[in-house]
Amino acid sequence: KGGLSVHMAPGYAPVMGSQQSPDEYRKRKVALLTGITGQDGSYLTELLLEKGYEVHGIIRRSSSFNTGRIEHLYKDVHERPKMVLHYGDLTDTTNLVGIISSVQPTEIYNLAAQSHVKVSFDMAEYTGDVDGLGTLRLLDAIRTCGLTNHVRFYQASTSELYGKVVETPQTETTPFYPRSPYGVAKLYGFWIVKNYRESYGMHASNGILFNHESPRRGRTFVTRKISRAVAEIHVGQQDCLYLGNLDAKRDWGHARDYVEGMWRMLQQDTPDDYVLATGETHPVREFVEKAFAIVGTTIVWEGERDTIHEVGKCSQTGKVLVRVDERYFRPAEVDLLHGNPAKAEKALGWKRQCTFDELVKDMVEADIEGAKRANHD
Numbered sequence: 001k002g003g004l005s006v007h008m009a010p011g012y013a014p015v016m017g018s019q020q021s022p023d024e025y026r027k028r029k030v031a032l033l034t035g036i037t038g039q040d041g042s043y044l045t046e047l048l049l050e051k052g053y054e055v056h057g058i059i060r061r062s063s064s065f066n067t068g069r070i071e072h073l074y075k076d077v078h079e080r081p082k083m084v085l086h087y088g089d090l091t092d093t094t095n096l097v098g099i100i101s102s103v104q105p106t107e108i109y110n111l112a113a114q115s116h117v118k119v120s121f122d123m124a125e126y127t128g129d130v131d132g133l134g135t136l137r138l139l140d141a142i143r144t145c146g147l148t149n150h151v152r153f154y155q156a157s158t159s160e161l162y163g164k165v166v167e168t169p170q171t172e173t174t175p176f177y178p179r180s181p182y183g184v185a186k187l188y189g190f191w192i193v194k195n196y197r198e199s200y201g202m203h204a205s206n207g208i209l210f211n212h213e214s215p216r217r218g219r220t221f222v223t224r225k226i227s228r229a230v231a232e233i234h235v236g237q238q239d240c241l242y243l244g245n246l247d248a249k250r251d252w253g254h255a256r257d258y259v260e261g262m263w264r265m266l267q268q269d270t271p272d273d274y275v276l277a278t279g280e281t282h283p284v285r286e287f288v289e290k291a292f293a294i295v296g297t298t299i300v301w302e303g304e305r306d307t308i309h310e311v312g313k314c315s316q317t318g319k320v321l322v323r324v325d326e327r328y329f330r331p332a333e334v335d336l337l338h339g340n341p342a343k344a345e346k347a348l349g350w351k352r353q354c355t356f357d358e359l360v361k362d363m364v365e366a367d368i369e370g371a372k373r374a375n376h377d
């Protein structure tokens with residue numbers, strides 16, 4: 001895969017404030033996404049382009065390509081692109097002010113984050129800076145640019161805010177008890193969004209999204225790690241899958257469904273906070289079993305449950321295909337996530353489309369295609 005060249009498109013000069021009323025200003029459809037190169041950023045860009053938006057995305061300068069998920073949407077700047085990329089970072093205030101003032105967006109989706117929970121224990125300060133203070137920087141940049149009443153803002157909040165189980169299923173009123181530096185940083189993000197909404201009347205909403213996956217999911221998240229391993233074991237490129245806690249339960253949906261909910265939140269007259277979830281929960285162990293079943297392999301578990309001695313064997317051959325490795329356990333775990341999306345279903349008319357079984361199938365089949373292609377190359 002090649003990378004995309006990034007252009008500050010000609011004609012994007014800084015403009016502070018707007019002479020137009022908020023209603024007049026919002027007649028244009030201009031979205032600015034942080035995290036456009038991530039899983040959700042790529043699906044949301046597709047959705048917004050389909051809806052006729054001009055989409056601007058902030059990407060990080062990287063020594064290797066980080067634009068693989070949006071490459072198919074890219075057009076050269078000379079071909080009047082509807083997607084324009086800008087270099088930036090949530091840690092760089094001046095840069096954010098520069099981009100917002102020149103793009104004059106009508107909607108901002110803050111999807112950028114150090115999004116890996118386990119990594120947040122290793123990089124706690126950085127995660128706090130990007131996921132917590134980064135949200136503040138973006139909100140303040142909107143104010144600095146004089147667009148407080150003009151821009152609608154979406155914050156990628158998370159079911160990790162719930163953390164330790166207080167009640168299930170979790171709703172917008174369930175108390176938060178985050179269990180990782182990531183969750184704590186996102187808690188700051190959640191509250192600063194709510195605070196700026198109440199303090200300055202900003203149209204700023206939190207989407208409290210439960211886990212959502214896809215073939216574009218980062219490879220170190222558990223679902224994609226499993227789907228890739230199943231595919232690679234199937235085509236003979238890998239022997240065994242090493243995992244951590246098999247008993248954690250998650251409410252897993254498809255990312256394509258969830259970006260639709262983000263957009264719907266910003267089309268409401270008033271800002272609010274919404275849970276997006278499937279309303280079902282499944283253990284990691286079940287994802288493993290279902291994923292192997294797609295290639296015709298039945299997994300049987302042996303050894304002491306939930307210890308590093310537990311293994312998953314192929315029922316037909318007896319070969320060990322799954323091992324538990326303590327390095328993938330977290331210092332503090334979120335045992336159970338199970339969301340109730342009733343508010344979003346009623347107020348936004350949103351409902352997930354993809355079932356759990358369809359999600360597993362979609363991911364495993366895509367990775368089998370990828371593994372076969374790699375075998376050919």
Ligand code: NDP
Nearest residue numbers: 035037038039040089090111112113115156158209211212
């Ligand atoms: P990804 O990890 O796939 O994408 C994260 C994006 O953030 C990437 O584009 C990444 O850039 C960018 N990024 C990371 N650090 C910075 C930074 N310092 N400045 C600017 N950009 C940065 O996440 P997802 O797409 O899965 O998730 C999107 C958002 O939703 C995240 O905020 C995540 O925390 C949150 N969320 C995700 C859920 C899920 O299940 N997927 C559930 C609930 C919330 P690069 O490509 O260069 O690394």
Ligand code: GDR
Nearest residue numbers: 115117158159160210211220221222223243244245248328
């Ligand atoms: P999560 O997703 O922490 O819920 O955060 P992840 O897929 O990393 O973990 C889910 C559960 O699986 C267990 N697990 C493993 N996890 C990983 N990554 N690797 C393993 O080998 C493994 N073995 C078992 C974990 O312990 C955990 O319980 C995701 C991210 O997208 C966040 O950004 C987002 O906010 C939340 O979902 C909602």
